[in-house]
Structures are given as structure tokens and as C-alpha cells.
Amino acid sequence: MKRRSLLLGAAGAAILGLGGSVFARQQLWNPCHAALPPAIAGHDIVRAAWDGIDAAQVWDCHAHLAGIGDGGSGIRINPRMLSPLHPTEYLQRLFYLNAGCAHQAPGRVDQSYLERLHNLADGMQPGFKLLLFAFEQTHDRGGRPHPELTAFHVPNHHARDVARAHPAYFEWACSIHPLREDCVEALEEAAQDGARAVKWLPPTMGIDPAAPACDRFYRALARLDLPLISHAGEEKAVHGAGEAGWGNPLRLRRALDHGVRVVVAHCASLGDDQDEDRGQHGPRVPSFSLFARLMGEARYEGRLFGDISAITLRNRQLSTLRQLIERDDWHPRLLFGTDYPLPGILPLVSLRRLAVEHMLSEAAVPVLETLREHNPLLFDLVLKRQLRAGHQRLAASIFETRRFFDRKPA
Template sequence: MLANASRRRFVALLGGAAALSAAGWSSAKPVLVNKCRVAIPAVLNDSPWLKQIWDGIDPAQLWDCHVHLAGLGDGGSGIEIGPQLASPLHPLHYAQRLFYMNAGCAHDAPGKVDQAYVARLLNLCDAMPAGFKVMLFAFERFHDGRGDAHPEHSAFYVPNAWAAQLARDFPARFEWVASLHPYRADAVDRLEAAISGGARAVKWLPAAMGMDPADARCDAFYRVLARRGTPLIVHCGEEKAVEGSNTQALGNPLRLRRALDAGVRVVVAHCASLGDDVDDDGKVRRSFDLFLKLMAEPRARELLYGDISAISQRNRQPAIIRTLLERSDLHERLLHGSDYPLPGVVPLTSPAALARAGLLPRAAVHDLDILRQHNPLFFDFALKRLLRWQGHSFSPAVFATRRLFAASQA
């Protein structure tokens, strides 16, 4: 249970979220947007599909390792929104921001968006058994080769301090993940401080932040991560959500070899399940295939992992899900992550389409659709527990994620 002070703050935050719901999201068309409903309906208590999803799962070992913080910086969070997301002059990214904020049940109401987003996330967590947690991502600005920040080239910025504060305020539900650029002159000192402050991992999105994981300038950063047992979560493959350096090649999974050789435990976000990259022979191959290639290299043993966030989205190939389900030899190195708030972006995930591809029981689709309307976080977990292909499913080990992140030495 949350501490009393944290619980009081949560109730206050929920009030803000309810006000935002009344302000206008409830009138949106359900075909495209998240309805932001709250309590899971009693009819799902008898769902045979939802009854089975906790079999073999210890909630205390389940830390959703891929959860984004979002907001407008209107509640003291320090969040900043860059030009590409803030202006209708960038219509695609502007529309994406609106979908993301709806997915998190926050609305463009001055002074309330940051708190409403957190309140909704806490509400979703409260529907999960005690012990379940989410790992909140900070998000660093784009930096150039000299280590200087460029807010004008940054899609958004979520300070480490905000993620750390939320983890302190709500320790029963939140852990936090730092985001630090390795080219900064003070990168090592800031990394040491973040780990001492409870950061369970570090998150990089190279194409948006401007770091090259294969660059020697990362070596001092890697030494600290290896010494303190802190994992590095790196987005690999194509990046659709944000732009920065616009250098997609920085997300090639093979560029992580330098970190592995330094003894860093590395998590490939989304299992590099989107896009193409250049292989060692100069040929272009699926980023996912390069991820599998790297997983098989001796340097990667006991160091390289992949999170399964986003693999069930419509822009991923069903063949990738089939491969991951079949590769039970990799399940000890796969980790559950939701990529929240994206499970709340209704058009992105279709249980019916997954059922048509033979990856979900058709009879489970109705219950999953109802669950998603009330709790996208729970929905994402349930969907991945129910994924099937020719008798293969994800083993419980995929959902025992705490084992990797709890070892970060504070």
C-alpha cells in the first residue's frame, strides 16, 4: 500500500484527472481515442482469459520496464516540449502528442496535465496486485558531438529529478530510470549521482538524443554502468515517435558491442522490432535479425536482453512475434515492458488483427477490448500473456523482470 502522505497526494491528483475527463475527453469518438474509463467492470471478473494470466507469475517480480512520463511542464515537473511536438506546423508529430496525452488521460489544461498523467498511471497500477511496479523513464535532450544540449532539436525533455521524485513519493508502484548523455563533460558524475539516487537503469534513444553507442566517448560511462551493475536500455531499430539527430543508423543493434565488451548489461528496447540496419557485410537486413545475431554472440551471454514492449503494435510484423514465442531459449533474456502510454493509443494495437494472424485466441478478443477501455496497462500485460503460436507462449520468466533491475547498486 502507498504511504499515507503519498496516498493523500494521489487522491488530490485523481481529482485533477477527473476534472480533465469532465472537461472534454469523454466526448471524443471511441473509435480513435482512449475513453479513459476507470474501474474495471465486474463482468471481467468471470473472464476465463483474465483468470489465467497470473498463473505462474509473482507480481512482486513484475516490474514493467518500459513506461514513459509525459506532460507539458505545467505542474513543476520540469518537462519541456520541443517545437516538433508543440506546433501545428509539424502536423504529424503534433497529432502524435495529442494521441499520447489522450492515451495517458491528460488534457491540455494549464496547471493540471503533469499531475493528471501521474494520477491516471497510479490509478492503473492500483488495479494490479501488490508488488507490481512500473519503471518511469526520464528523457534526455539532444546533444551534439561536444556534449552541448540543443533544446531546439529535442522532441521533449523529462528531467531525472521528476522521475526520481515520483519514485520517492510512490515507492509501492514506481521505480525510475535515468536518462543521461554520455558526451557531457559531467556525464560520469551525473551518472554516479543518479545511481546513488535510486535509478534502476539508464535509457538512451540514440537517434533522438545524438549519442553513438559505438563511440569511444562512451567508455567512461560504460565503466560506471558495469561497476555498479546498472543496465542500459537502448532503443534500437527505426524510431517513429520522436526525432533528434535524425540519424537512424545510431540505433543499429550491432553498435552495442562496445558496451557489451565493457561488461555492461544492455536491454534492447522493443527487441529492435521495427526498421532495417546495415549488417557487418554491408547488406541491409531487418534490425530484428541483427538483434538476434547479437544475442547469439559470445560477448552477449548474460549481458544482452530485449524488452518486448511495442512488439504487438500494428506496425510490427506478426512473424517477429512468432519468432519470439518460438525461441524459448531466449525467454530468460526477454523482459516485459508496455511502452505506456502507447497501449492507450487505440489504433496502434488490434487484438482482432492478432487473432486473425493466429497469435491470440479469438474468444479472448472481446474481453481484451473491454479491458483496454478501462486499463491499457493491464491490457498490455494480459495480451502478451495470452499470445500463442502453435503451442508456444511467453514463459513466466519474461515477466520476472525485477531480477535484472533490482541489482543496480545504489
């Protein structure tokens, strides 16, 4: 059993872009504990996380729905993720569903994932909500879907129905490919059904954000005042059929120039991209530096934002995390998100590393270690409220995201 755990750990490390030794030192699987121990629930560090913020304004703007489609949800996953013959995709599924505490019992996977989400949200302060993402299929340049190239698909109707069934806990974001023939009609329908945003992962879904063919979709987004939450930078979690360069933050300029409010997921904090501002053969530079360049362009104030999901993961540079904390001029344009279920994958965040670098107090480490085994949503919030760079912390306003999703249609 020990040898099997180490092998799984090494495989998981490769999948998630981490060193295999991480798993030799830390628990691999999420134990999925339920209610917080009273000593943790009432701990000063946990209670202080809510000081100075209005919980009713705190929406986690980056949370994923997941499952295998066994509950009538319409979720579909690529058959490769169900086969040990494809170990990378197979283990990805195991890690993500374990992080979401989804039972493997036949017919219970989709429902148990939702039950866990509901329980975690119930463990937050009253008024807290999650923005749950639909996830579009991969499409080709002609706007035709390719389920065989799609890692997983969460249809809009599933995200909508979950939010409708539990409006005290959930909102939803649609996901629509801009080259679909019916993309504008689908967007208008989603907006009417209460969608708060649009979610894209361009390289995975086969979307080039800089393509002129996206213009009609951008015009509709601007008219409806629905923000676009788009991944930028390197993608580790989901593979697809598009070009890696389509995740370049600079390629989102086309949406911004159409007046779309764009949220760059994770602030493009991982990987590097070609500096297209320096020509077709521009050098490769950190994706985060391109995000920073866009943030520095005055014409994009009020349009360009970043979410802080995944910024504490072990595969991010600490210098990037420090800059996000120190740049208080950016704080009004940053939005709290967790990238759930990733906070439930225990080895992804090294609390000790953050403490050694004086970005987290030593006293907070054991509290957070226990907290993430019970409620990874609360863990992510408390961690980010505890982070510091010198005397600087992330502003309380970053966590009050609700107003950002109030629409003002043209």
C-alpha cells in the same frame, strides 16, 4: 465532426506508420474509462494472466513519463508540438497525452498524467510496479545540449521524485548523455538516488553507441552494474537530430564489450539497418535479424537482453512476434515492458489480426477490447500472456523482471 475525425485519423495513421483505413474501422481516441466492469475484472482470461507468476516480481520495465511542464516537473516539449502549424508533432502530442488520459485543463496536464498512471497501477495485482523513464535532451558531439532540437525532455529529478513519492507503484530510470562533461558524476548521483537503469534513444538524443567517447560512461555503467535500456531499430514515435544508423543493434557491441548489461528495447523489432559486420557498405537487413545475431553470440550471454514492449503493435511483422514466442531459449533473456502510454492508443494493436493468424483466441478478443479502454497496462499484460505460436507461449519468467534490476556493483 465525422469529416474532422477522419482527417485526424489519416494524420494519425501517417504519424504512427499505419494505414488510414485503420482509423475508419476503430475508435480513434481513448475513452479513458476508470474502474473495470466486474464481468471483465473477474473474467477467467484476466485472472489467468496472473497464474504462475509472482505479482511482486512483475515490473513493467519500459514506461514513459509525459506532460508539458505545467506542474513544476521540469518537463519541456518542443514548441513545434504545441503548434498546429506543425501538424505531425502537434498530433503526436495529442495522441500521446490522450493515451495517458492527461486533461488539457491549464495547470493540470502533468498532474493528471501521473494520476492516471497511479490509478492504472492500482488496478494491477499488489506488488506490481512501473519503471518510469527520464528522457535526456539532444546533445551534439561536443556534449552540448540542444533544446531546440529536442522533441521532449523529462529530467532525472522528476522521474526520481515521482518514484520517491509513490514507492509502492514506481521505480525510475535515469537518462544521461554519455558525452556530457559530467556524465559519470551524474550517473553516480542517479545511482545513489535509486535509479534502476539508464534509458537511451540514440538517434533522437544524438548518441552514437559505438563512439569511443562513450567508453568512460560504459566503464562507469559496468562498475555500478546499472543496465542500459537502449532503443534499437527504426524509431517512429520521437524525432531527433542524430543519425538513424545510430539505432543499429550492432552499435551496442561497444557497451557489451565493456561489460555493460544492455537491454535492447522492443528487441529491435521494427525497421532495417546496415549489416556493419559485412563492411562499410554492407547490405541493409531487418534490425531484428541483427538483434538475433547478437543474441546468438555466446560472449554476450548474461549481458544482452531484450524487452518485449511494442512487439504486438500493428507495424511489427507477425513473423518477428512468432519468433520471439517460439525461441524459448531466449525467454530467460526477455523482459516484460509495455511502452506506456502506447497501449492506450487504441488502433495500434489489431486483436482481430492476431486472432485470424491463430496467435490469439477469438474468445479473448472482446475481453481485451474492453480491457484496453479501462486499463491499458493490464491489457498489455493479459494480451502477452494470451499470445501463442502453435503450442508455444511466452514464459512466465519473462514477466518477473524485478530481480534483473538488483545491482551487484563491482
